[in-house]
Amino acid sequence: MPEAGESKLKKTLSIVGASAAILVLAVVVLRATLLAPPDAGDLSRKRTVVDIKTGEVIKDFPIPENSAMPWPNPKTGENTLVQGEACFWTKEGKAKLEPTYVLLNEMIGKTGPTICPDCGRTVVAHNPLPPADLLREAKKAADAKK
Ligand SMILES: [Zn+2]
Known part of the structure; x- marks a missing residue:
């Protein structure tokens, strides 16, 4: 009976289709939850900022929404945080x-390379990390101190 075979095929196809839809949904949900970097939302709203007048470093400073640098320092009320x-x-x-x-020279209208006051290296925007093996070594040394 060709009709029975056809309806079986249709059923199979609809199951495959539904499974695919569920799979796509699962991937989308996973991407948005489990696979997302931890605190991605927080990271985008909190930054470590430096006061261009006092040099004060404020960690995890909540960036006001839809605002541009420099941000106001809550202590002084002046727009001096970058x-x-x-x-x-x-x-x-x-x-x-x-x-x-480190406060980048370009942030405060200075020219020339920014030199890190601690290590003396040049610091640039989106400053690259040291090589992974050096970071691992640092992590190991820190763990050993615990
Ligand atoms: Zn440094």
Whole structure:
């Protein structure tokens, strides 16, 4: 009976279709939840900022929505907070886990390279991390101290 075969095929196809839809949905949900980097929302709203007048570093500063740098310092009320650039290098050429936050020259209208006051290296916007093996070494050293 060709009709029975056809309806079986239709049934199979609809099951395959539904499964595919469920799979796509699952992937979308997973991407949005489990696979998303932890606190992605928080990270985009909290930054480590530096006060261009006082040099004060404020960690996890909540960035006001739809605002542009410089952000107002709640202590002084002045718009003097800009994003700090993290430097993970030590003077000895090793990595560290707690970075030094550096104020970039370009943020304050200065020209020339920005030099990290801690390690003496040049710091740039989106400052690159030290190589992974150096970071692992730093992590190991930190764990050993615990
Ligand atoms: Zn440095």
